Amino acid sequence: MKSVCLDAHVLIWGLQGNASSQRQEMIPKAKNFLKYLSENNIIILIPSAVLAELLMYVPPEEHERFIQKFSISYQICPFGKKEAIYFGKIWYAKNNDKTIEEVKEDLKNLGISAKSKIKFDILIIATALAHKADKIISHDDDVKKLAEGFIKVEEIPDIPTQEKLNF
Numbered sequence: 001m002k003s004v005c006l007d008a009h010v011l012i013w014g015l016q017g018n019a020s021s022q023r024q025e026m027i028p029k030a031k032n033f034l035k036y037l038s039e040n041n042i043i044i045l046i047p048s049a050v051l052a053e054l055l056m057y058v059p060p061e062e063h064e065r066f067i068q069k070f071s072i073s074y075q076i077c078p079f080g081k082k083e084a085i086y087f088g089k090i091w092y093a094k095n096n097d098k099t100i101e102e103v104k105e106d107l108k109n110l111g112i113s114a115k116s117k118i119k120f121d122i123l124i125i126a127t128a129l130a131h132k133a134d135k136i137i138s139h140d141d142d143v144k145k146l147a148e149g150f151i152k153v154e155e156i157p158d159i160p161t162q163e164k165l166n167f
Helices: 008-014 026-039 048-055 060-073 081-096 099-108 114-130 141-147
Strands: 003-006 043-047 075-077 135-137
Touching: 003 008, 003 114, 008 026, 008 048, 026 043, 043 048, 043 114, 048 060, 048 075, 048 114, 060 075, 081 099, 081 114, 081 141, 099 114, 099 141, 114 135, 114 141
Parallel strands: 003 043, 003 135, 043 075
Antiparallel strands: none
């Protein structure tokens, strides 16, 4: 059975309906994509790091209810020994090929804490690998760079929708 690992922004757009003013078109696209995955019985893997990011926007008193509801449709993947081994392999390879330095430089220009973001991105990639995801769905260029050579990363594809016909 096929499986995909989702980055946080796909869920923020698709479930919470939140997007910056420049990314409003992603809300219906993400909603349609999540529906497509569900209808086609594709396993949706959510790294625990992504779940933690989603919970930042949920009041603490609603966390348990959110997680229970969320767990019905999505497979929450913990970070453990297997994931740690993949994390080390990815970091080692990407540090040696200078990808980490390149990403740090890109993030420095944006004023983002580079090391923390890179670690977070590699947590997602390592979790996807440990749980044998077929691909990661992300619009984050850093995730794409860091995952290169390990797992395919794609943006949300266009899923055609059937418009109702009026007779």
